Amino acid sequence: MTAxxxxxxALASQNCQACPIRHRxxxxxxDDDELVRLERMKSYRTWQAxxxxxxxxxxxxxxxxxxxxxxxxxxxxxxxxxQMVGLLMPSDFIGRPGRSTAPYEVTAISEVTLCMFDRAxxxxxxxxxxxxxxxxxxxxxxxxxxxxxxxxxLGRKTAREKVxxxxxxxxxxxxxxxxxxxxxxxxxxxxxxxxxxLTIETVSRQITxxxxxxxxxxxxxxxxILCDDLTALLVQAGEDEAxxxxx
Amino acid sequence: MTAxxxxxxALASQNCQACPIRHRxxxxxxDDDELVRLERMKSYRTWQAxxxxxxxxxxxxxxxxxxxxxxxxxxxxxxxxxQMVGLLMPSDFIGRPGRSTAPYEVTAISEVTLCMFDRAxxxxxxxxxxxxxxxxxxxxxxxxxxxxxxxxxLGRKTAREKVxxxxxxxxxxxxxxxxxxxxxxxxxxxxxxxxxxLTIETVSRQITxxxxxxxxxxxxxxxxILCDDLTALLVQAGEDEAxxxxx
DNA sequence: GGCCCGGTTTGATCCAGATCAAGGCGTGGC
DNA sequence: GCCACGCCTTGATCTGGATCAAACCGGGCC
Numbered sequence: 001m002t003a004x005x006x007x008x009x010a011l012a013s014q015n016c017q018a019c020p021i022r023h024r025x026x027x028x029x030x031d032d033d034e035l036v037r038l039e040r041m042k043s044y045r046t047w048q049a050x051x052x053x054x055x056x057x058x059x060x061x062x063x064x065x066x067x068x069x070x071x072x073x074x075x076x077x078x079x080x081x082x083q084m085v086g087l088l089m090p091s092d093f094i095g096r097p098g099r100s101t102a103p104y105e106v107t108a109i110s111e112v113t114l115c116m117f118d119r120a121x122x123x124x125x126x127x128x129x130x131x132x133x134x135x136x137x138x139x140x141x142x143x144x145x146x147x148x149x150x151x152x153x154l155g156r157k158t159a160r161e162k163v164x165x166x167x168x169x170x171x172x173x174x175x176x177x178x179x180x181x182x183x184x185x186x187x188x189x190x191x192x193x194x195x196x197x198l199t200i201e202t203v204s205r206q207i208t209x210x211x212x213x214x215x216x217x218x219x220x221x222x223x224x225i226l227c228d229d230l231t232a233l234l235v236q237a238g239e240d241e242a243x244x245x246x247x
Numbered sequence: 248m249t250a251x252x253x254x255x256x257a258l259a260s261q262n263c264q265a266c267p268i269r270h271r272x273x274x275x276x277x278d279d280d281e282l283v284r285l286e287r288m289k290s291y292r293t294w295q296a297x298x299x300x301x302x303x304x305x306x307x308x309x310x311x312x313x314x315x316x317x318x319x320x321x322x323x324x325x326x327x328x329x330q331m332v333g334l335l336m337p338s339d340f341i342g343r344p345g346r347s348t349a350p351y352e353v354t355a356i357s358e359v360t361l362c363m364f365d366r367a368x369x370x371x372x373x374x375x376x377x378x379x380x381x382x383x384x385x386x387x388x389x390x391x392x393x394x395x396x397x398x399x400x401l402g403r404k405t406a407r408e409k410v411x412x413x414x415x416x417x418x419x420x421x422x423x424x425x426x427x428x429x430x431x432x433x434x435x436x437x438x439x440x441x442x443x444x445l446t447i448e449t450v451s452r453q454i455t456x457x458x459x460x461x462x463x464x465x466x467x468x469x470x471x472i473l474c475d476d477l478t479a480l481l482v483q484a485g486e487d488e489a490x491x492x493x494x
Numbered sequence: 495g496g497c498c499c500g501g502t503t504t505g506a507t508c509c510a511g512a513t514c515a516a517g518g519c520g521t522g523g524c
Numbered sequence: 525g526c527c528a529c530g531c532c533t534t535g536a537t538c539t540g541g542a543t544c545a546a547a548c549c550g551g552g553c554c
Contacts, residue, residue, distance in 0.1 A: 075399040077485050083402040085395035096388055103392055126381075133380055134373070140387045141343055145350055147394035148332040152322045154401035155330040155444030159541065189502065197402030202541055204503055221550065222502065238324050406511065436532065449511055451533055468520065469532065 014044065019115070024091035025065040026139065029131040041121040047071075047108040053094075056105040062116040063095030069112030070186055073104045074194065083154075084195040086143070089173075093139055097123050110186045154197045157238060162196040163206040164236035167216060171227050180217070180226045188223075210236070261291065266362070271338035272312040273386065276378040288368040294318075294355040300341075303352040309363040310342030316359030317433055320351045321441065330401075331442040333390070336420075340386055344370050357433045401444045404485060409443040410453040411483035414463060418474050427464070427473045435470075457483070 016022060016035050027038055044067070047053055054060045056076060066088050073086035085104055088094060094106065100119060126133050153162055174183040185192075189207075193200045210216050215233050217226040227233055263269060263282050274285055291314070294300055301307045303323060313335050320333035332351055335341060341353065347366060373380050400412055421430040432439070436454075440447045457463050462480050464473040474480055 073395070075395065077399070077403060079485075081403040083399045085398045098385065104395065127377065130374065130377070130380070133377070133384060137380060137384045137387060138345065140384060140391060144387060144391045144394060147391060147398065148320070148322065148351065151332045151394065151397055151401055152324070152330045154398055156324060156328040188500095199542060200502085201504085201543080205541090208503070238326075435530095446512060447532085448513080448534085452511090455533070 015039075016042075019067070021065060021067055021091040021115075025115075026093050026132060026136050027065075029135045030129075031131065034125070034129055034131060037125055038117065041118045041125075043116050044113060045116060046111060046113045049108055049110050049112075051108045053106040053108060053112075053114075054102040056102065058102050058105075059100050060095050060102045060106075060119075061100060062119055063093070063097060063122050064114045064116035066090050066092045066094065067113045067115050069108065069110045071112050072107050072109050072191065072195075074107065075104045082194050083197060084191070086147070087195065092143075093136065095119070097126055097136075109191065159196075159198055159202050159206050160209065160236060161238040162198060163192075163203060164210060164215070164233055165239075166192060166196055167207075167210070167225060167227070168230060168233050168237050171225065171230060171233070180228045181230060182219075182224065182226050184224045262286075263289075266314070268312060268314055268338040268362075272362075273340050273379060273383050274312075276382045277376075278378065281372070281376050281378055284372055285364065288365045288372075290363050291360060292363060293358060293360045296355055296357050296359075298355045300353040300355060300359075300361075301349045303349065305349055305352075306347050307342050307349045307353075307366075308347065309366055310340070310344060310369050311361045311363035313337050313339045313341065314360045314362050316355065316357045318359050319354050319356050319438065319442075321354065322351045329441050330444060331438070333394070334442065339390075340383065342366070344373055344383075356438065406443075406445055406449050406453050407456065407483060408485040409445060410439075410450060411457060411462070411480055411485075413439060413443055414454075414457070414472060414474070415477060415480050415484050418472065418477060418480070427475045428477060429466075429471065429473050431471045 016027065016039050019025075022028070027035065030038065042064075053071060056074075068090055070090075071088040071094070072084050073088065074082055074084045076082055087109075088106075094114065095102075097119075126136070153165055157165065170185060171181045171183050174181045187195070189200045189203050192198075193203045196203065198206075207216075207218075207222075210233075211218055215227070215229070215236060217228075218224065219226060263274065263286050266272075269275070274282065277285065289311075300318060303321075315337055317337075318335040318341070319331050320335065321329055321331045323329055334356075335353075341361065342349075344366075373383070400409055404412065417432060418428045418430050421428045434442070436447050436450050439445075440450045443450065445453075454463075454465075454469075457480075458465055462474070462476070462483060464475075465471065466473060
């Protein structure tokens, strides 16, 4: 039940100073000494889109950061119903100190590269580095807030609001504010549905409806979304303040 | 927008050693020195059932622990739809270090007593006490897991499964395993509905259905629930393993 | 070109849970 | 006792999203 390592994609160790997530990941506040300690315990590995990183209930022998690509956390009911419970983007942390069993499945959405830390060594570092532990606390609290926002979406939003919220979320990270905003979804309709607590058909219909209503435009095979007016889209998302998503 | 303090219910400072949540709260791992520091910055206050502790977007000038009673965290959509996003029980932590604005409303469900720490002083302690910060991290990660469990419930469970899950959850904390398990709900049907992403009518109907099917019995005014077979109830809750709730 | 294949869209129908609308039923006040 | 007020339950109806079932559409491969 151990995470099996695809042989492909192993990377040579890389200098932390040059790391693209150096200033946002769990190591963001580290001084040079701590960085050296982390460098000694780290290794890289890459998974292809669709590959399972750990099964629900499986053993995750490391903790680490997403360097590149994205991954999903999903939970299952016994009859096969699925709900995505987290979306990991670059700099997000994966794994829980003090527990090596994963309570949800972790899957690569696109090709994903992790910077992995040996669990035992990382836990030892955590015990005496306030920089690392306080950064991890901060990140965990951010995730908790995000999870609670998502609870509101799952429990009370309509299908249209859910889809609008999701699209606004991804458009927001679009390469700086060109107008129109443009972004290519890393997820298929099925994965979006899993994330939003909907079916694939409903997601498709709502995207069509938003397009018909002039709130978004599609391009190419339907994976690229354009938006001229993000504010108008945010209104469709139904939040009490349009600014909430920006937190 | 500051939390207004009801004059009633202020308590005299109390010895931490005798505190009912001493070994489960954020102070669980503290040594005597740290306990003294906490004791100096703490104060108690009690809210009556139904009172608002902080509004959504309001300022929470303290952080602290629930000593007695229970409180809810809720988020609103602008048209009034509500979703409970957290349920705080004794020993749970309230407030976020580093941010004094509450992203959700905090309300007393039953009469609730908080052990409050001055925010600035607590944050200072957090900076140099590994005991406190590591315990807080642990608690935050537990809450994150709970939030993700709830996302699965909100996104994918049926009304019957939701209600069964909720009842199993509260029965589980019932005063040790007498048979039948008995427990008096601290929440009304409306609050349960807010928690489960349902309407009050649906909650009522599902409770009736579970009773008709012999999975639970009611007593008195419908606030007291008896259960002879928790396992059978857990099956109705639909989790992939009956044990998940016990995490 | 023609075909297959995975992802997406669209249509028709169904049903779980929301909504609307009355009733019970226990408790407290007068 | 009697009434009023909060809850909770129950019934009738409606509807948003699920489900079932086809198309559609672009890309890669023979």
